[in-house]
Amino acid sequence: MFFQTPIYLVGLLSAAIPLLIHLSRSRKTRTLRFSTTRFLTDQFLRSYRMSRLKELLLLAARMALCALLAMTFAEPFLQGSVATGDPTLSRSVVIVLDDSASMHYRDSDGGTLLSRAAREAVEIIKGLKPSDSASVVLAGRRADGPLAVYPEPTTDLVGIENELLGLAELSNSAEGRPEALGTDIPGGVLLAERMLADREESSHEVYVFSDLQQRGLAAPALAGETEGSFDSRVVFVPVQPTEPVSNLGITAVQYGASRPMAGIPFSIRPHIRNDGASPRSCTISLHVRADADADDADEEGYRKVAEQVVNDPLEPGRWSVFTLHHIFHSGGWQSGYVAVEDERLTADNRRYFCFEVLDAVNVIAVNGAPSSIRRNDELFFLQAALAAGGADTNPIKVTSVRANAFQGASLDDVRLVILANVETLPEAAVGKLERFVDRGGSLLVFLGDQAVPAFYNNQLADPSRSRGSLLPARLAGSGPKGNPSAGDDQPPVAGVGDFAEDHPALSGFGSGETGRLGAVGFSAYWALDPTPNSRVVMATGGGEPLLCEHLYGQGRVALLPRAGSDWSNFPVRRPFCRSFTGWLGILRNRPEARVPRFPETTRPRVLQRGTSSAPDRRFDRRSGGQSIAGLRVVKPDRTIGVFESMADPTLRRSPSVKPTSRGLPV
Structure with a gap:
């Protein structure tokens, strides 16, 4: 058993409160023997034993109630095992992988969460028999919905393993960038359910690998589906960082004027947010499209024109606005991006822009x-x-x-x-x-x-x-x-x-x-x-x-x-x-x-x-x-x-x- 918020397990100590109250109210009486009351001893002992039993049962119920309340706040859940089904039954399995931006977060070992999830999914595929079938669904939020790598479960299990291993290697490489920023776990599960609806295998199983971000769970479901339409066994496998999160991201960009002019300084103001657990300093840079013969251009054809080192640490959960300046020396359409240096999650490190610079x-x-x-x-x-x-x-x-x-x-x-x-x-x-x-x-x-x-x-x-x-x-x-x-x-x-x-x-x-x-x-x-x-x-x-x-x-x-x-x-x-x-x-x-102009909605x-x-x-x-x-x-x-x-x-x-x-x- 696992817990979403194990800190609340400290509340189990409250189960000792009824016991302490019980012990504080217990009194030890001195026994005095009288010959004329011996005929009442047997009846008294029977009544005492019954009363004592009731008190102990009530004490246990009170302690259990306190413990259950603490466990409820800790949100317990069961993690699915790799091969819990009957090995004699045929199985059809769909792996739902959350490939959103947050799954590209690099853990302490340098690998991404998506890479770890894909390798754990390979272990599930290895546990299948050659006659079983499987498929993979990528549950990032796309315009056309979650992406099915295979339109229906296939018995080519080796091909499934190679797809997952290739996804893990690509995610760990420098070219591994998310195709979808958001998460659509409900849509991915419903798509997997549709793929398994008409399968002839005895066991239908859906394994969901995700970091279980709250926004992904709240994504809109596919149209036409209801709760009662689920027939498959769904197992959620949480993939979490092994140490406290450390991430800086650019949430928005403001501009100092509605349109820049050639020869006049133009200010660009990125909003930097610290989503980590500790204060962070950072370096912010501004890049614009370089000339064709420029020697200082990066792999995308941009060159750095401004940089700002932020020495004052940004507190966790807080954001701040910084200002970078640049002078465009010619008119026409100009493009570029603002970047913040952060190696853990690169998906939110850049914000691209494109606007027209006016000439004379x-x-x-x-x-x-x-x-x-x-x-x-x-x-x-x-x-x-x-x-x-x-x-x-x-x-x-x-x-x-x-x-x-x-x-x-x-x-x-x-x-x-x-x-x-x-x-x-x-x-x-x-x-x-x-x-x-x-x-x-x-x-x-x-x-x-x-x-x-x-x-x-x-x-x-x-x-x-x-x-x-x-x-x-x-x-x-x-x-x-x-x-x-x-x-x-x-x-x-x-x-x-x-x-x-x-x-x-x-x-x-x-x-x-x-x-x-x-x-x-x-x-x-x-x-x-x-x-x-x-x-x-x-x-x-x-x-x-x-x-x-x-x-x-x-x-x-x-x-x-x-x-x-x-x-x-x-x-x-x-x-x-x-x-x-x-x-x-x-x-x-x-x-x-x-x-x-957009209508004004704020007061x-x-x-x-x-x-x-x-x-x-x-x-x-x-x-x-x-x-x-x-x-x-x-x-x-x-x-x-x-x-x-x-x-x-x-x-x-x-x-x-x-x-x-x-x-x-x-």
Whole structure:
């Protein structure tokens, strides 16, 4: 007899509790003899013996009840023997082998669990007579169900043994990779039962070799089968590791932007989980497709481009997210994988990906406040942020036009239009913008001192237009809040409060990986009244919206604070370059590259407003963020699908750091 959870056998000690109670209540009495009571002695002895017997039986029943309760929790089971049937009877045997990913775990001797199971199955086949029949079923979860190596039991027992031994050798070799990740034990048993249903042998036997993972036992059964249809003798043979499990695996991969661009760093974040029994350190690496003449490519044609050594041990049952970076120097489809070094179970050591890297992106920037002094020009900091990577690696080509020349500019090969502190636009130019965004283009609007609220509210944010408001928010008030003419020695009137850390343009600021927003201050800003379908991405410490976005037709529109340094120290802070390139990364996608958004199933999170009474706005993943809908990836089975992030949108308040005076970073 074996036990699934033998630790509960400690409960057998509870059987001693009734015995201790019995002994504690037993009293030894002194005997006094009286001549006048001798005639009662015989009757007294008979009654005493009967009472004593009843007490002992009750004691035994109580002790047995405690022992049975402990054994019930320990889950006892009987392991089938190799040849328990009658040797005079003919036998038909089906070996059901679990060939899922978990069975490829390497034990302390270096062999896999599947290899051990196959060799134990060979012993069963050797116990059959030449006239008996046998077959093998592989019970991994496949699209067409479990795989029968032989469609029906055969008397070629030598061939069966060779198949099992070959499977054992392949599983132990470096080329031994699982064909099926999941387990379908119920389906394998039912398939074996079908194969034995019409056999003429006297004994029908099914032997199931598996590590008995809970998910495999809960797999859906084959259609049309019922409990009463079983006629075969089914024996489960558990195959377990001989020492505590040690395994690290990649459970998911996140991406820092919805689509990478050539020449801009792209972040890939693998989720590593420790499924072992002890803390583990690891080494994570990133591999991409190598050139045909590359000398450092592996056997699959990939080369290592990034590596991270994790020295802090990952606790058992816990997972963590790590970040790797890479710059793709050319556009087109790129493939690769993320790997973690772990020799025990290689099936979950890699996650493959495949996505399109965009080449040069054409952007038109409408300059609403040009200046002969370069630093005072409205586009100065935007162009400086784009040039941070160098002219040779910058994939974004910006064409600057004046507001009065925008109407005549061609938007045929343009994916993004930037309005930088534009005062007004003609009605024809507004219609041109609406058609551009509706077809899949993107619009980025920076507000400044030249903005006229009447134009923005009555033209760009008019809900009565054919497709509704082009902007995600209306301008509240007749002018900006704060003091636009304040100097560097004046304290700011607002700082960055809550922001959506799941948004690609702001990802990493909460952890400090790409900088912090706590030192960003504003001496002036426009008060915004977001539209019902917009998303507030960033707010002030008092809860007032600073940055909003929404979808318009097939495109996207974002409304941001001024890009110059007159109103804020944001353009001269480290996070500005990262956030601006992040915005460009999510706004310059081709219309044909978009896919339908999946409906939101989780409850959207509410942007906390602190003590402000500003209207409630919700952060919605449908309008952007690390959900990365539309990013095509290659799954472990090498099929291409749409990536859906496991991360839930979170709000992160920037650290409470007093904003400093504006100035260039040292």
